[in-house]
Amino acid sequence: MKDLPKPKDFYSRLMHRPGSTDWMDTPVDIRKGMYCYAANPKSLNILSAPFARDWNPVEEDWKLPENWQQILHEGFKERLERFRSFKVFMDICVRCGACADKCHFFIGTGDPKNMPVLRAELLRSVYRNDFTTFGKILGRVGGARPMTLNVLKEWWYYMFQCSECRRCSVFCPYGIDTAEITIMGRELLNLLGLNIDWIATPVSNCYMTGNHLGIQPHAYKDMLDFFVDDIEEVTGVRVEPSFNRKGADILFITPSGDVFADPGTYTCMGYMMLFHYLREKYGFDITWSTYASEGGNFGFFTSHETMKRLNAKMYAEAKRLGVKWILGGECGHMWRVINQYMDTMNGPADFLEEPVSPITGTKFENAKSTKMVHIAEFTADLIRHGKLELDKSRNNHLKVTYHDSCNPARGMGLLEEPRYVIRNVCNHFYEMPENTIREQTFCCGSGAGLNAGENMELRMAGGLPRANAVKHVHEQHGVNMLACICAIDRAVFPPLMEYWVPEVGVTGLHEMVANALVMPGENKRETDLRGEPLEGMEGDTDE
Amino acid sequence: MKLIERVAAQQSAIVKKWFELVAATYPEDTARFLKSQKDPFANPVGQTTFSGLKAAFTALLEGADAQTQAEALDPIIRIRAVQAFSPGQATVFILALKPIIRETLKKELTGDSAYADLLDLESRIDEMLLIGFDIYLKCRETLFQLKVDLEKNRIYHAFERAGIVTLESEEGATPEPQ
Ligand code: SF4
Numbered sequence: 001m002k003d004l005p006k007p008k009d010f011y012s013r014l015m016h017r018p019g020s021t022d023w024m025d026t027p028v029d030i031r032k033g034m035y036c037y038a039a040n041p042k043s044l045n046i047l048s049a050p051f052a053r054d055w056n057p058v059e060e061d062w063k064l065p066e067n068w069q070q071i072l073h074e075g076f077k078e079r080l081e082r083f084r085s086f087k088v089f090m091d092i093c094v095r096c097g098a099c100a101d102k103c104h105f106f107i108g109t110g111d112p113k114n115m116p117v118l119r120a121e122l123l124r125s126v127y128r129n130d131f132t133t134f135g136k137i138l139g140r141v142g143g144a145r146p147m148t149l150n151v152l153k154e155w156w157y158y159m160f161q162c163s164e165c166r167r168c169s170v171f172c173p174y175g176i177d178t179a180e181i182t183i184m185g186r187e188l189l190n191l192l193g194l195n196i197d198w199i200a201t202p203v204s205n206c207y208m209t210g211n212h213l214g215i216q217p218h219a220y221k222d223m224l225d226f227f228v229d230d231i232e233e234v235t236g237v238r239v240e241p242s243f244n245r246k247g248a249d250i251l252f253i254t255p256s257g258d259v260f261a262d263p264g265t266y267t268c269m270g271y272m273m274l275f276h277y278l279r280e281k282y283g284f285d286i287t288w289s290t291y292a293s294e295g296g297n298f299g300f301f302t303s304h305e306t307m308k309r310l311n312a313k314m315y316a317e318a319k320r321l322g323v324k325w326i327l328g329g330e331c332g333h334m335w336r337v338i339n340q341y342m343d344t345m346n347g348p349a350d351f352l353e354e355p356v357s358p359i360t361g362t363k364f365e366n367a368k369s370t371k372m373v374h375i376a377e378f379t380a381d382l383i384r385h386g387k388l389e390l391d392k393s394r395n396n397h398l399k400v401t402y403h404d405s406c407n408p409a410r411g412m413g414l415l416e417e418p419r420y421v422i423r424n425v426c427n428h429f430y431e432m433p434e435n436t437i438r439e440q441t442f443c444c445g446s447g448a449g450l451n452a453g454e455n456m457e458l459r460m461a462g463g464l465p466r467a468n469a470v471k472h473v474h475e476q477h478g479v480n481m482l483a484c485i486c487a488i489d490r491a492v493f494p495p496l497m498e499y500w501v502p503e504v505g506v507t508g509l510h511e512m513v514a515n516a517l518v519m520p521g522e523n524k525r526e527t528d529l530r531g532e533p534l535e536g537m538e539g540d541t542d543e
Numbered sequence: 544m545k546l547i548e549r550v551a552a553q554q555s556a557i558v559k560k561w562f563e564l565v566a567a568t569y570p571e572d573t574a575r576f577l578k579s580q581k582d583p584f585a586n587p588v589g590q591t592t593f594s595g596l597k598a599a600f601t602a603l604l605e606g607a608d609a610q611t612q613a614e615a616l617d618p619i620i621r622i623r624a625v626q627a628f629s630p631g632q633a634t635v636f637i638l639a640l641k642p643i644i645r646e647t648l649k650k651e652l653t654g655d656s657a658y659a660d661l662l663d664l665e666s667r668i669d670e671m672l673l674i675g676f677d678i679y680l681k682c683r684e685t686l687f688q689l690k691v692d693l694e695k696n697r698i699y700h701a702f703e704r705a706g707i708v709t710l711e712s713e714e715g716a717t718p719e720p721q
């Protein structure tokens with residue numbers, strides 16, 4: 001037997017072991033499938049962003065400005081002074097490791113630099129070197145290192161492998177939020193023109209035309225008019241959305257994904273049906289805007305200033321139309337921006353009223369200051385007051401589980417309302433395991449502007465922990481529908497499911513609401529909004 | 544006792560070694576996590592890999608058909624197909640079973656019949672590698688397809704339904720919003 005290879009020899013020849021060097025010595029390897037393409041210079045120019053140029057992440061030369069180190073150093077310094085949290089997060093981490101295995105990108109890719117603590121160390125090591133006496137004296141021993149081209153590339157690669165989901169912060173005893181560190185890291189990279197195109201071009205589109213896809217106002221209206229026909233086909237009821245109407249009570253703003261991308265489009269039809277129902281029954285008065293035609297804000301993934309510029313149109317449009325308050329659609333990061341920043345960034349919106357439901361009289365205390373109410377809360381309140389006639393059995397073909405989108409869940413504590421709505425419009429609802437939902441929810445793996453096509457491996461790996469939990473409820477309970485309240489989720493879950501659990505579809509909350517909603521004067525429904533026959537109703541003409 | 548029965552008797556030791564070897568294809572810190580965290584939702588890679596290897600090993604011993612073997616291997620390879628592995632690195636763990644078995648049963652490998660049995664078992668492992676390779680390729684094809692479909696299916700189909708754009712052909716010239 002002595003000629004046969006031992007497992008160890010065998011493995012050292014054939015099996016691969018990545019370098020087990022110290023993380024500082026492990027050079028960055030920018031791998032295809034993991035990164036997004038560089039920003040199109042045209043888009044950066046539209047935004048007057050600095051250093052717009054053609055460059056390629058996998059090429060040696062990133063065509064950086066001569067004094068790039070100085071620009072970064074000064075940018076870093078300025079942000080440490082401006083943002084107290086950033087400074088604190090740089091200083092207080094004790095490297096306890098509690099966050100290390102909590103990031104879906106670490107869990108899915110197995111790359112240690114995706115441990116939140118190491119992701120933050122990428123910046124912190126430079127911080128120590130540039131801004132602390134301790135780091136200056138001790139250097140590497142003290143965890144400090146100077147900014148080099150390799151470090152810059154590492155920053156770029158890993159700042160765009162964080163979806164700013166904040167899951168890690170839930171487990172940190174000091175409440176360090178690595179998402180905030182990523183936000184700063186990306187802001188610094190933007191000082192050198194190092195954005196990705198999947199963010200820069202939507203931002204520039206939004207800046208020019210009001211939405212990420214760059215769709216003109218008339219096309220936006222065409223799309224909604226088309227939904228009117230579709231709704232009529234399914235229900236026999238012709239809904240009449242109103243656009244840009246001055247003097248309406250309420251302005252409705254939703255992510256453009258709901259209007260333009262399947263399966264979000266069905267959720268959009270859901271909103272339209274709900275509004276029509278409420279108008280017929282209770283005289284509800286709401287308008288859409290073809291200018292504030294984007295609830296999402298990819299500026300948030302770029303810099304505070306860019307976020308502010310894109311967000312400003314919400315209040316501006318509310319002011320122009322003279323509405324009382326704003327109702328917002330199902331979106332994820334849109335709500336983080338609204339809940340966490342809008343009020344102080346572009347507010348106070350004292351020209352608006354504190355939101356009160358015109359139908360139930362409920363005061364939306366959570367939106368007192370921002371004047372913008374989440375539609376899940378609005379609808380849950382309607383159901384609670386018995387204002388909606390619902391036929392749950394129309395969703396009997398669905399076995400539903402619910403994904404807590406990171407931002408509404410961790411960013412604003414919206415945990416119960418969507419569940420309450422689902423339970424009232426569906427008969428079959430199953431929760432995923434405890435440690436994958438609510439505050440501990442696993443990210444879709446494609447948030448914070450990472451929902452491109454070229455980084456599909458990253459998305460599939462990052463989405464694995466979420467998909468794995470979906471697979472579990474699919475196997476246990478036959479779950480066939482993944483519900484969410486985020487437009488990015490609705491866009492990215494279909495491919496994620498196709499790769500990991502192909503039997504499961506994706507829906508928004510209000511698609512299910514609309515399927516259950518008994519509209520005044522409607523025909524007997526034979527199909528759902530997707531045109532799929534309803535169980536037991538096919539060709540059933542009995543009244 | 545036939546060799547296969549001896550291998551079966553060592554099942555848990557062999558699967559454990561096999562799992563450790565697969566874990567060792569990841570960086571050290573990651574390998575430690577993969578081995579220590581037992582919650583399947585906190586550690587889907589480690590736990591899926593472990594249960595997949597167990598199932599694959601059982602399939603091998605029972606001489607199960609290709610379909611059963613594929614079902615056991617699919618979850619492991621599906622993961623490795625999106626991680627930082629070359630095609631060889633993603634699938635070679637199957638071959639690693641050979642030296643593990645040889646080493647574990649070193650003392651019992653005496654006589655011609657034992658060697659004949661060993662060769663037979665090793666041929667089955669070779670077959671399993673090919674099954675694994677097919678899975679890998681299918682996973683990669685799915686990935687590429689997902690990339691291609693991304694725009695076409697989601698956004699443009701919504702436009703197309705609304706008559707705002709026309710998709711000219713399946714391969715599609717980039718549609719222009721009108
Ligand atoms: S914010 Fe989310 S993606 Fe970023 S490091 Fe933390 S867990 Fe990972």
Ligand code: SF4
Binds near residue numbers: 095100171175176
């Ligand atoms: S849990 Fe908090 S203190 Fe501990 S390593 Fe992570 S960021 Fe640092």
